[in-house]
Structure formats: structure tokens, C-alpha cells
Amino acid sequence: MxxxxxxxxxxxxxxxxxxxxxxxxxxxxxxxxxxxxxxxxxxxxxxxxxxxxxxxxxxxxxxxxxxxxxxxxxxxxxxxxxxxxxxxxxxxxxxxxxxxxxxxxxxxxxxxxxxxxxxxxxxxxxxxxxxxxxxxPLIQVARTASYILTLLMVYFFTFSILASGFPLYVIFPVIFLVYLFVLYMQFNELGMEKGVIWRRVVILSLVNMFTIVPFIFVGSSHEIVAIVPTVGGFVGGGLLNLSNQKNIRWQIFGYNILLLVVILLAVYISWF
Known part of the structure; x- marks a missing residue:
């Protein structure tokens, strides 16, 4: 033995x-x-x-x-x-x-x-x-690490696609497809039903993509722009996985405040 x-x-x-x-x-x-x-x-x-x-x-x-x-x-x-x-x-x-x-x-x-x-x-x-x-027993730790690394991938890919200088009609569909693929791999590890996974992934991918649209048109720094969908992915993932708890309203409020603060900071850094 x-x-x-x-x-x-x-x-x-x-x-x-x-x-x-x-x-x-x-x-x-x-x-x-x-x-x-x-x-x-x-x-x-x-x-x-x-x-x-x-x-x-x-x-x-x-x-x-x-x-x-x-x-x-x-x-x-x-x-x-x-x-x-x-x-x-x-x-x-x-x-x-x-x-x-x-x-x-x-x-x-x-x-x-x-x-x-x-x-x-x-x-x-x-x-x-x-x-x-x-x-x-480490499987939950691995899932947490996977979630964090997925957010980093969102940042890396967003920056890379924007920095590549592709035209807008290429940037938006490519970013959306990348978000779909990356987020699907992450949610698939949670053992959810396929229908639930795709619904959440599509919603989160669309939200992430639309958060960067204003910054692209004003010519913001790619490093700053890429932070917004990364935090958006964190907030969206948190909101989509909220359970019925007493403080659920405060959790929703906190997630939205976090996203709002990041967007305002990105706007401030980009324009001022």
C-alpha cells in the first residue's frame, strides 16, 4: 500500500x-x-x-x-x-x-x-x-481558476482583435464568435443543460459586445476598452448565476454599480 x-x-x-x-x-x-x-x-x-x-x-x-x-x-x-x-x-x-x-x-x-x-x-x-x-476535492478550485482565466481570455482576445486593426464589419462578428466560444467552454464545465448554457452564453456575449461599441467609435485605447467586456463578463456571469438569497437585490445592485464604475472610469481615461 x-x-x-x-x-x-x-x-x-x-x-x-x-x-x-x-x-x-x-x-x-x-x-x-x-x-x-x-x-x-x-x-x-x-x-x-x-x-x-x-x-x-x-x-x-x-x-x-x-x-x-x-x-x-x-x-x-x-x-x-x-x-x-x-x-x-x-x-x-x-x-x-x-x-x-x-x-x-x-x-x-x-x-x-x-x-x-x-x-x-x-x-x-x-x-x-x-x-x-x-x-x-480540488475540482471547485479548478472551476474558480477556469472562470478567472476565461475572463483573462476575454481581455486578451478583445485587445488582440482591436489591436489587429480589422475593419468594423470584421471586428464585431469575430468578437461575438470568440465570446460565444470562450464562454461556452466555461459554462459547459458547470454541468448545465445545453439549452440553458446557450441561452446564457448568447446573452452574455451580446452584452459584452455592446459594452465596447461606444469606445470603439471614439477611438479609445485598446488596453482600456478590453477591460470593459472583461468586467462585463464577470458581472453578467454573477447575475446569471445568482441564487435565491435574502441579499440578492444587494448583489444585483453591487454588480451593476461595479460595471457602471468601470465604464465611467474607461470613459474618463479615454476622453480626459
Missing amino acids: DKIVTQNIGEDNVKRLKIVLLSFAISFSLFFTKIFAQGESLLKIYIVGGVYFIVSVIGLLWAFDFKIRLKSLVYILQGGLFVFSEVLFVLLFFFQQFNRIYEGILLIVLLGFMWVITYVCFLMVNVFNVSLYKNL
Whole structure:
């Protein structure tokens, strides 16, 4: 019995080490990708993001020793999609070549943050994968982490699409479809009925999309605009999942006040 427990602990440690190495390699290889990029174009940035997506998926399969089930692929693809979104964000945020030292320092700090959240993302995928084989008390923690990472994906994708300079007739449908896909993956993990999931996802995607419309037309900073649908996703998700409680009215009031404050701050920063 002790031998089996020791073996399981050893396998978990090896898996954790692989996840650490994978997340580190993905995050900090971006530094060299950016430094040595010559004449990068928008198409090249999206291709690089696609390469990182594939590397993430294959890397997670390697970290799990290919011990997965069919449903595991959904979680693994979600992890790859998160990496894709953050790679696009980093490369588009630093679209031009560096001409100041502080920009390089800022990139290193940002990549350090990316390493942490990528590591958390891969751990989340691991918990979901293991939960397919046995009950885990950490599953609720993984769902919370998934919710937070989904909001980050909303921010990364919103910024990336806006920063890509697409025409408006491309921006709106693309953003809406991205929101649909990302939010569907998140709500699908909660075990809801398909009809309920799609209804909530469509409503939340429409709300998120319409919150950024005024800022797009006034030419606001992409970094600021992307915050609005991120907070909108948090508020909308909270409102759609409210339970019957005594303080439900105060919760609704608090969520709406939060969204209003963020929108007003975004307007103030953009116009003043």
C-alpha cells in the first residue's frame, strides 16, 4: 500500500515538474521570439500564436503521459486556447521593435506574470483531467481558476482583435464568435443543460459586445476598452448565476454599480 502511495506521489511530482517546465518554456521563449522577430506582420503574429497553441496541446499531452480520455481533449484545447490568447496579447502589445530599455523590462515583468498564469492554467487542466478518473476535492478550485482565466481570455482576445486593426464589419462578428466560444467552454464545465448554457452564453456575449461599441467609435485605447467586456463578463456571469438569497437585490445592485464604475472610469481615461 505504501509503495502504491509513494508511486502516485512520485508520478504527481514528475507531472508537476513537467508542467512547470512547459509553462516556463512557453512564457519566456516569447521574449526571444519578440527580440529576434524581424519585419513581423499581423499574419506572422497569428501564425506564431497558432504554433504556441499546438506546442501547448502537445506539451500537455506529454505532461500527462498521454493518460487522457476523450473529454480531456476539451480541457487541453482550452489550455492551448488560453496560451494562444496571451501570445497574441504580448506580441500585439509590443508590436513595434523595442527602442527603449524600459520596454524590455516591462516585457520581462509581463512574461513573468504570464508564466504564473500559464502554470495555473495547466494545473487547472490537470485537475480536470484527473477528475475524470477519480473524485477530487480540488475540482471547485479548478472551476474558480477556469472562470478567472476565461475572463483573462476575454481581455486578451478583445485587445488582440482591436489591436489587429480589422475593419468594423470584421471586428464585431469575430468578437461575438470568440465570446460565444470562450464562454461556452466555461459554462459547459458547470454541468448545465445545453439549452440553458446557450441561452446564457448568447446573452452574455451580446452584452459584452455592446459594452465596447461606444469606445470603439471614439477611438479609445485598446488596453482600456478590453477591460470593459472583461468586467462585463464577470458581472453578467454573477447575475446569471445568482441564487435565491435574502441579499440578492444587494448583489444585483453591487454588480451593476461595479460595471457602471468601470465604464465611467474607461470613459474618463479615454476622453480626459
